[in-house]
Amino acid sequence: xxxxxxxxxxSAHSRxxxxxxxxADLRLQAEIGRADEVKRAARTALDxxxxxxxxxxxxxxxxxxxxxxxxxxxxxxxxxRLSSVLVTHNFLLPTGTPFDCGSRVLTVRFAKDxxxxxVGAEDGTFRIVDAATGAVKRQFSVGKKVIIGGWEFARDNExxxxxxxxxxxxxxxxxxxxxxxxxxxxxNPAVWQYPETLGLGHSIGLSPDGRWIYALSQREFxxxxxxxxxxxxxxxxxxxxxxSDFSPNGDRLAVxxxxxxxxxxxxxxxxxxxxxxxRERPPANIPASSHLGFSPDGRRLVVFDFEVGRVFDASxxxxxxxxxxxxxYLTPSSLIFPNSERxxxxxxxxxxxxxxxxxEFIPAPLPAGDNLLSVSFDAHGQRGVATSSDGLLRIFDxxxxxxxxxxxxxxxxxxxxxxxxxxxxxxxxxxxxxxxxFAVGHxxxxxxxxxxxxxxxxxxxxxxxxxxxxxxxACDRAK
Numbered sequence: 001x002x003x004x005x006x007x008x009x010x011s012a013h014s015r016x017x018x019x020x021x022x023x024a025d026l027r028l029q030a031e032i033g034r035a036d037e038v039k040r041a042a043r044t045a046l047d048x049x050x051x052x053x054x055x056x057x058x059x060x061x062x063x064x065x066x067x068x069x070x071x072x073x074x075x076x077x078x079x080x081r082l083s084s085v086l087v088t089h090n091f092l093l094p095t096g097t098p099f100d101c102g103s104r105v106l107t108v109r110f111a112k113d114x115x116x117x118x119v120g121a122e123d124g125t126f127r128i129v130d131a132a133t134g135a136v137k138r139q140f141s142v143g144k145k146v147i148i149g150g151w152e153f154a155r156d157n158e159x160x161x162x163x164x165x166x167x168x169x170x171x172x173x174x175x176x177x178x179x180x181x182x183x184x185x186x187x188n189p190a191v192w193q194y195p196e197t198l199g200l201g202h203s204i205g206l207s208p209d210g211r212w213i214y215a216l217s218q219r220e221f222x223x224x225x226x227x228x229x230x231x232x233x234x235x236x237x238x239x240x241x242x243x244s245d246f247s248p249n250g251d252r253l254a255v256x257x258x259x260x261x262x263x264x265x266x267x268x269x270x271x272x273x274x275x276x277x278x279r280e281r282p283p284a285n286i287p288a289s290s291h292l293g294f295s296p297d298g299r300r301l302v303v304f305d306f307e308v309g310r311v312f313d314a315s316x317x318x319x320x321x322x323x324x325x326x327x328x329y330l331t332p333s334s335l336i337f338p339n340s341e342r343x344x345x346x347x348x349x350x351x352x353x354x355x356x357x358x359x360e361f362i363p364a365p366l367p368a369g370d371n372l373l374s375v376s377f378d379a380h381g382q383r384g385v386a387t388s389s390d391g392l393l394r395i396f397d398x399x400x401x402x403x404x405x406x407x408x409x410x411x412x413x414x415x416x417x418x419x420x421x422x423x424x425x426x427x428x429x430x431x432x433x434x435x436x437x438f439a440v441g442h443x444x445x446x447x448x449x450x451x452x453x454x455x456x457x458x459x460x461x462x463x464x465x466x467x468x469x470x471x472x473x474a475c476d477r478a479k
Contacts, residue, residue, distance in 0.1 A: 038072055042068040042069075042071040042075060043068075045064045045065070045067045045071065046078065046081075048064045049063075049064035049068065058085070059406060061085065062082075066082070090405045092393070092395070092405050092426065092438040092441070093438060094437070095134075095437040096133070096437050097134070098434045098435060099129075099134060099136075100433055100434055101119060101127070101435055102123065102125070103122045103123035103433050104121065104414075104430075104431050105120070105121055105415075105416060105430060106122050106148060106151055106429070107119070107120040107149075107151040107153075107429070108120075108427045108429045109153055109418045110131065110418050110419070110421060111158055113421070114131060114420045114422055115131055115132070116128055116130055116137060117129050117131050117418065117427050118153075118161070119429060119435055120163075121146075121433070122148070123141075124141050124142040124143060124144050124146050125139060126139060126140055126141070126142065126151075126173070128175065129435075131420065134437060142173055142178075142180075145165065146163045147164050147165065147166055149164075150164035152204065152206050154207065154208060155208040156210075157206075157210030159174065160172050160181060160210055160226070162204075162206050162213065165184070168186070168189065168191070169184035169185060169186055169187065170185045170187055170213065170215070171183075172206070172213065172226050181227065182226070183229060185213065185224060185229055187215060188215070188220070188222070190218065191215045191222075192217065203215060203217070206226060207226075207246045210226060211225070211226055211227070212224065212225065212226055212246070212253075213225075214244060214253075216241050216244060216255075218240055219236060219238070219241060220235070220236050220237070221235050221236075221237075221244065223253065223269065233264065233269045235255075237258070239258030239259075240257065241255060241256065242256035242257065242305075243291040243292055243293075244292075245292055247298050247314070248295075248297065249298055250266060251266055252264070252266060253269075254301065256278075256291065256292050259277055259279050260275040260277050261275060261276040261278060261292060261301070261303060262275050263275070276301075278290070290305045291304050291335055292304070293335035293337060293343065294314060295337055295356065296337050298314055299314055300312065300320065300340075301313075301314045301317075302335060302343050302356070304323075304335065307325070308322050308324055309322065309325065310323070323354045324361075326350050327349075336376075336377070337381070338377045338382070338384065338398045339377075339381030340356075341355065342355060342381065342399075343356060344364075344375065344384075346369065346375075347368055349369070350363050351363065351366045352401070353398055362399065362400075363401050364401060365396055365401055365402065366388070366396060367386075367389070371388050371389045371390065372388050373387045373388055373389060373414075374386065374387045374416065376418055377398065378420065378423035379421035379423075381398060382397065382398060383396070383398065383404055383423035384396050384398050385417050387415060387416060387417050391411045391415070392410050393407060393411070393415075393426070393428060394407045395419075395426070404440065405440055411428070413430065413431035414430075414431045416428070424439060424440050425437065425440065
């Protein structure tokens with residue numbers, strides 16, 4: 001009996017060892033198969049990353065690279081590839097935590113000194129925020145909702161802000177106290193009431209010095225004193241109004257109507273004659289629309305219609321040059337001057353800026369037509385920020401047709417953005433009521449330049465060190 005039990009036990013032990021060995025083999029095969037599957041997934045992700053990067057979809061390519069690196073962390077080719085993408089591209093970097101405004105953000109804007117920025121919400125709340133910390137310095141409420149595009153700023157005056165309300169009234173408020181400066185103005189029903197965007201222009205606003213309130217309709221113009229609310233000017237025209245602008249020093253108002261530019265002296269509101277005729281007749285089969293703007297130095301007056309742009313001497317009215325539009329461009333619906341030497345506009349098929357001295361048109365890497373919602377520039381007019389209907393935020397250079405940062409941040413729904421005067425920060429306000437702060441990176445990677453302070457011969461203590469340490473020693477002396 002003992003022998004029989006011993007034989008059975010030995011046989012069971014052998015079968016258990018065999019089963020354990022088979023289990024180990026199966027586990028090993030499963031691990032090898034899983035590793036192979038991970039490598040195949042990583043290779044597929046790497047292929048997709050390379051395709052996206054080749055097509056300039058940097059954000060998608062970077063996401064695939066990160067996915068591949070997480071799947072196959074031991075792959076030696078992924079880390080250099082990932083590092084190469086990061087150092088050769090520029091991105092918007094989140095700064096601090098976003099803050100909730102409690103209502104849809106309609107406008108954001110930096111103060112001229114760059115130390116603070118303004119946030120206007122749909123519920124009528126206006127905030128002044130510290131640009132360095134994101135802390136709210138001061139806030140007030142205008143008492144009722146503001147329509148989309150209803151917040152208005154004076155370009156060179158930061159003591160007040162304007163707001164348009166759903167009952168078709170317009171008020172001006174003191175930024176220091178939040179109190180109204182004048183009783184709300186009841187606007188004429190003919191004043192345009194569509195959402196204000198880059199493609200539609202402004203139907204009401206403040207003069208650059210904040211002294212005047214203006215409004216326009218298809219054939220009528222209004223000018224009020226912003227301190228008293230008194231109506232000073234209300235001309236009516238037989239031809240359609242194209243646009244209006246104030247001279248930088250605030251001594252003149254210009255309005256395009258039909259084929260002429262009508263002008264008034266300020267504050268006298270006396271008409272200046274003769275009117276500037278900028279074309280003989282409207283283009284055939286095209287509405288007689290036109291837009292104008294004074295250059296920031298006040299020396300030039302630019303007028304655009306559907307065929308060509310014209311640059312006039314602002315003081316004499318003499319034609320200096322023409323600015324031909326690219327094929328299929330049509331007219332810019334509004335004009336923005338990055339600086340006194342360039343004018344920016346968007347057309348049906350292309351967007352860009354003209355050099356006022358040479359007339360050269362430089363296309364910008366931005367959407368065209370109504371897809372481009374807003375554009376603003378830094379204090380020097382070198383760098384700009386654009387929002388578009390695809391939800392992407394783009395930082396671009398106004399002279400060279402290139403993006404400064406990858407458009408990797410995307411927002412669903414309407415949003416607004418502003419660029420700091422030095423071009424290094426961006427504020428974004430969203431339809432969900434959130435405000436985000438971003439820092440613009442330092443630009444694409446540059447080749448390192450070593451100073452000439454390296455010793456002619458490598459010191460003896462470093463002769464036996466690793467190449468990595470030698471590289472660190474050289475980098476410490478690099479510019």
